[in-house]
Amino acid sequence: MGRLCFVVWVHLFRVAVLSAICPVFAEVHGIELGVGLGALEEGDDRMRGALVAQVGWQNEYASRLFYASRHMGPVSERTIILSAIKHWSVFKNKFLRADVGPVIMNERIEIGFSQPADQDYDRSENNFNIGGVVGLNLGIPTGKLLFETSWNSHIFPAGIAGIFLASGRKQTLSVTVGMRL
Amino acid sequence: MRIINTMVQIRLWTSIMTIAALGAGTVYGKSLTVHVGPPSVGAGGSNPLSLPPLNPVEYEVVYLTDAGREWSIGLVPGILYGGRFQQGIFYVGVGGGLVISANGGGPGIYSSFGLDAGDRIKFNIEIKQALGIDLGSTGIVSPYALRIGATFPL
Numbered sequence A: 001m002g003r004l005c006f007v008v009w010v011h012l013f014r015v016a017v018l019s020a021i022c023p024v025f026a027e028v029h030g031i032e033l034g035v036g037l038g039a040l041e042e043g044d045d046r047m048r049g050a051l052v053a054q055v056g057w058q059n060e061y062a063s064r065l066f067y068a069s070r071h072m073g074p075v076s077e078r079t080i081i082l083s084a085i086k087h088w089s090v091f092k093n094k095f096l097r098a099d100v101g102p103v104i105m106n107e108r109i110e111i112g113f114s115q116p117a118d119q120d121y122d123r124s125e126n127n128f129n130i131g132g133v134v135g136l137n138l139g140i141p142t143g144k145l146l147f148e149t150s151w152n153s154h155i156f157p158a159g160i161a162g163i164f165l166a167s168g169r170k171q172t173l174s175v176t177v178g179m180r181l
Numbered sequence B: 001m002r003i004i005n006t007m008v009q010i011r012l013w014t015s016i017m018t019i020a021a022l023g024a025g026t027v028y029g030k031s032l033t034v035h036v037g038p039p040s041v042g043a044g045g046s047n048p049l050s051l052p053p054l055n056p057v058e059y060e061v062v063y064l065t066d067a068g069r070e071w072s073i074g075l076v077p078g079i080l081y082g083g084r085f086q087q088g089i090f091y092v093g094v095g096g097g098l099v100i101s102a103n104g105g106g107p108g109i110y111s112s113f114g115l116d117a118g119d120r121i122k123f124n125i126e127i128k129q130a131l132g133i134d135l136g137s138t139g140i141v142s143p144y145a146l147r148i149g150a151t152f153p154l
Helices: A002-021 A023-029 A116-121 A159-164 B002-022
Strands: A031-041 A047-057 A061-072 A075-090 A093-111 A123-139 A145-157 A167-180 B031-036 B059-064 B069-074 B078-087 B090-101 B104-117 B122-133 B144-153
Touching: A031 A061, A031 A145, A047 A145, A047 A167, A061 A167, A075 A123, A075 A145, A075 A167, A075 B078, A075 B090, A093 A145, A093 B090, A093 B104, A123 A167, A123 B104, A123 B122, A145 A159, A145 B122, A145 B144, A167 B144, B031 B122, B059 B144, B069 B090, B078 B104, B078 B122, B090 B122
Parallel strands: none
Antiparallel strands: A031 A047, A031 A167, A047 A061, A061 A075, A075 A093, A093 A123, A123 A145, A145 A167, B031 B059, B031 B144, B059 B069, B069 B078, B078 B090, B090 B104, B104 B122, B122 B144
8 A cells, every 4th residue: 555655656757757847737736845864763762864755735735745764783674754735824825835635655565684694584574654744844935946844743643542642643844945936 | 344444433533523514503602512522632642531531630621712713722732822713513723732741741733623513512523633832841832632522502
């Protein structure tokens, strides 16, 4: 499921790149395209670096992708967060907006040993979650330049305990730079 | 087990959206919302709601004025004041105040997203996140809470 959504998102990103080549298409659709850097919440008040890509539409909707990975010896971990965001005007202000929308996240953990004798112990798992995102977005609302700083909490119900409002969170901070096509 | 968890999550979110679709009432009005739900006081996530919910840290009261301004008072995420911006039964809140977490507290900002659905006494569910500067350690505190409750018109 996570892989399918990722493939769909990459396709949308390709469409956005195509729109850069064909300005007529871009004007009709009002597409925004951006990349940037972010920080992704781990545990115990730690954050780690992440890459961010963003496709927006009509200055009102956006899809944001976070990718982070790390390697510790034979263990590697990859986190992908993909959100669909509606920008929400607040305080009649064009620069500050609230972000809300659904989000999916997949964390893949792999244990891979280089020695053939140890490879029987190789393991991998995918942890897929569906949740919601809420946050704030400060940026330049008009013009060709897309510049956004965002603070978002991606909240995921904690399985069956979600009935009792238990949840997990991936908080992110990001800076995205790009262009409106 | 993972499939069951995913199905439960989908069911939970579709239930929330169904309740939202059936709800009514989109006009600002002076109201008081009583929230209950476990906050996350550190990083990562929250524990389940205590049963019975007697822990004061799980409660929050939100007072909404006629002008669409809201006061949120709770041990976590703190004492906050901001604006509420409504579209149908959904709303976002943005503002600042005293952010409190288990790791400390200090001035900060918050944002929230929720829904208020119903006729007179409304069902409310809200996610609220806050980000503040801990005056004790000059570090950052970032509590959040997912809470449900009831909104009473005043």
